Amino acid sequence: MNSTNSTRVLRVLVTTVASDSHSWNLVYLQLMLEEMGHIVDNLGPCAPVDEMIARCLESRPDLVVVSSVNGHGYADGMRLISTLRSHRDLRGIPVVIGGKLGIHGTENQDHTDRLLLAGFDAVFSDGGGLRSFESFVRQLPAGAA
Amino acid sequence: MRCTVTVTEPGSAPVAAPPPSAPSVRYGAFANFISMARAAGELVVQPRMGMCDPKQMRAGLLATKLARATTVGTITLDSFTRTGDLAAVRSALRDGVDLNGYPIVTYGPERTREMLRGICEEGFPVQIRHGSPAPKDIVATLMRAGIDATEGGPVSYCLPYSRTPLRESVLNWARSAEMLSEFRGVGVEPHLETFGGCMLGQLCPPSLLVALSVLEGMFFHQHGLRSISLSYAQQTHAGQDQEALLAMHRLAGELFTDIDWHVVVYTYMGVYPNTERGALRLLGEAAELAVRGGAARLIVKTAAEAHRIPTIAENVQALEYAANVATGTERSDIIGTPPESEIYRQASDLVHAVRELHADIGVALRMAFDRGYLDVPYCLHPDNAGRARTKLTEDGRLVWSRVGAMPIKPPRSGWATTELGSAELLAALSYVARRCDEEAAQLGTLPAAERGQVE
Numbered sequence A: 001m002n003s004t005n006s007t008r009v010l011r012v013l014v015t016t017v018a019s020d021s022h023s024w025n026l027v028y029l030q031l032m033l034e035e036m037g038h039i040v041d042n043l044g045p046c047a048p049v050d051e052m053i054a055r056c057l058e059s060r061p062d063l064v065v066v067s068s069v070n071g072h073g074y075a076d077g078m079r080l081i082s083t084l085r086s087h088r089d090l091r092g093i094p095v096v097i098g099g100k101l102g103i104h105g106t107e108n109q110d111h112t113d114r115l116l117l118a119g120f121d122a123v124f125s126d127g128g129g130l131r132s133f134e135s136f137v138r139q140l141p142a143g144a145a
Numbered sequence B: 001m002r003c004t005v006t007v008t009e010p011g012s013a014p015v016a017a018p019p020p021s022a023p024s025v026r027y028g029a030f031a032n033f034i035s036m037a038r039a040a041g042e043l044v045v046q047p048r049m050g051m052c053d054p055k056q057m058r059a060g061l062l063a064t065k066l067a068r069a070t071t072v073g074t075i076t077l078d079s080f081t082r083t084g085d086l087a088a089v090r091s092a093l094r095d096g097v098d099l100n101g102y103p104i105v106t107y108g109p110e111r112t113r114e115m116l117r118g119i120c121e122e123g124f125p126v127q128i129r130h131g132s133p134a135p136k137d138i139v140a141t142l143m144r145a146g147i148d149a150t151e152g153g154p155v156s157y158c159l160p161y162s163r164t165p166l167r168e169s170v171l172n173w174a175r176s177a178e179m180l181s182e183f184r185g186v187g188v189e190p191h192l193e194t195f196g197g198c199m200l201g202q203l204c205p206p207s208l209l210v211a212l213s214v215l216e217g218m219f220f221h222q223h224g225l226r227s228i229s230l231s232y233a234q235q236t237h238a239g240q241d242q243e244a245l246l247a248m249h250r251l252a253g254e255l256f257t258d259i260d261w262h263v264v265v266y267t268y269m270g271v272y273p274n275t276e277r278g279a280l281r282l283l284g285e286a287a288e289l290a291v292r293g294g295a296a297r298l299i300v301k302t303a304a305e306a307h308r309i310p311t312i313a314e315n316v317q318a319l320e321y322a323a324n325v326a327t328g329t330e331r332s333d334i335i336g337t338p339p340e341s342e343i344y345r346q347a348s349d350l351v352h353a354v355r356e357l358h359a360d361i362g363v364a365l366r367m368a369f370d371r372g373y374l375d376v377p378y379c380l381h382p383d384n385a386g387r388a389r390t391k392l393t394e395d396g397r398l399v400w401s402r403v404g405a406m407p408i409k410p411p412r413s414g415w416a417t418t419e420l421g422s423a424e425l426l427a428a429l430s431y432v433a434r435r436c437d438e439e440a441a442q443l444g445t446l447p448a449a450e451r452g453q454v455e
């Protein structure tokens, strides 16, 4: 465990996009974050945007992690983030997305740029994403939102 | 217990399929094709193909038809259509965003029929594969497009695919199965395949997969279907999978005495090997399993599986590779399940425990999940008890480590209780992929393919 940040316990909302039913990714991310010492609320597969927003408004997580692998992550992620950021109270919550976001395998820089522009704080494309995700999480202060 | 079912050559049905009731009703293109291939002793191979663009979809089906193998076609639907979000389909098509499948409801029956023109004639059947717990519109569209085969199930298209309450999925699937059965009104006996032998694709022990497949088959039968297929997805150990297929044939032979049925094997549905050689190795093992286990049909996976939606060429490669291996594989002489089969005993106990809950299989399935008699490991769906867990043994068998309330007897050593951590979970999920990548790298050749091509 990282000694400098070991006291910061984050409340993390793990979710996916509305069309994505894959759940092993969610189970895995939950375990990984819990092992880092954080508290995870896992919304499960096919979570509708409205449900995710309601949960954010109610529990004000310190971080929202969106994971998608079905190839619709870009299209669905764009809708998700614009809806989320349109809520005044949710503008400051760190929100990241990762997984297999398109259907062509290679990282699509254009998609990444657009997702960032639309309001994600970080985009972790498949492959080497987990390491940088871990360091991203370690940088976060608790109670940021 | 005496072993009653004889698993015969793939050429002849384990149970003689009776003709559809009315003399004017004929088996649909799909069921008919499978039974003819079976009679000829050929394994049918089928892709998991689904393209967004109708031109591409047509090209893919044509390439499937022309592949050097005994093939049937697949149209796999996209995730927006699966979840009923047709507005998202429209905006994706408008914005030129690629979907992960063919949006059949949005294109509609006329355009789909046009897409299929000339392809489905001469007995090349096509099946729709989707993953929807509310398939009414999908089934209505495919029927109007003239397609007589699809896939699903009240449990298997709900738990792994949605957060829809099981109760609703059961009602939806009852209605949809009845609707599909109405094909009989125009003289065609439709075909429905259960996805119950796959569920979340990995870490679900064979006995539960066999039981769910059989139970969904019974559900289809109760709602009017007379031609069904039972699926089983390749798991972590070839010997265990073979036993599971024999158990499935035996159970199905006991329960489906007056309908047409066959067994379909799915090439591994969990985390796939990274390398092309590793991927083909796993596919070769699936083809061998299908032949040895007496299956009539195999659904293949491509070398792109671990990475992205495959191209048409990758699909053709997989079909031909699997067909080659199948041709070079000898059927073993194992007849029926060994009397001691633990997989058969567990599957049979599960099926009977569920049947005893209620005469209506749909209601019984709901009650079974409610009580935890059926409990899919690692499934996050709210209607799944979520107490069951699994582990891999040293020799790669997939076994229970915890059964929750399921009517399964504990092994002599008792249940393990430890939960997997993230690294252990990933290791278990990647066990098959790692083994195949490593073995393929060590061998440096594709042994299964060579064997297939010797003929």
Ligand code: B12
Residues within 6 Å of the ligand: A019, A020, A021, A022, A023, A024, A025, A028, A045, A065, A066, A067, A068, A069, A070, A071, A072, A096, A097, A098, A099, A100, A101, A102, A103, A104, A105, A124, A126, A127, A129, A130, A133, B048, B050, B076, B077, B078, B079, B082, B083, B100, B101, B131, B159, B160, B161, B198, B199, B200, B201, B202, B269, B270, B271, B272, B273, B304, B305, B306, B307, B308, B309, B310, B429
């Ligand atoms: C198991 C599986 C299924 C199961 C899922 C069961 C369940 N409920 O989870 C079943 C069989 C039901 C299924 C269904 C479908 N699947 Co699927 N599935 C897979 C498979 C084989 C393994 C996925 C898995 O379990 N991985 C294990 C977990 C732990 O890892 P992971 O998901 O890969 O995530 C890792 C990284 O991506 C990363 N990561 C993920 N998210 C995030 C987020 C952040 C922030 C970070 C930092 C990292 C990160 O970390 C994880 C650990 O390394 C993959 C192919 C493969 N990988 O071999 C296809 C795959 C993901 N499926 C795919 C598709 C398209 C579908 C379907 C739409 C059917 C179809 N058209 O083929 C449906 C889904 C329907 C829907 N509504 O979405 C495609 C996606 C294509 C693409 N993106 O280009 C894949 C790649 C297969 C393929 N090549 O076609 N699937």
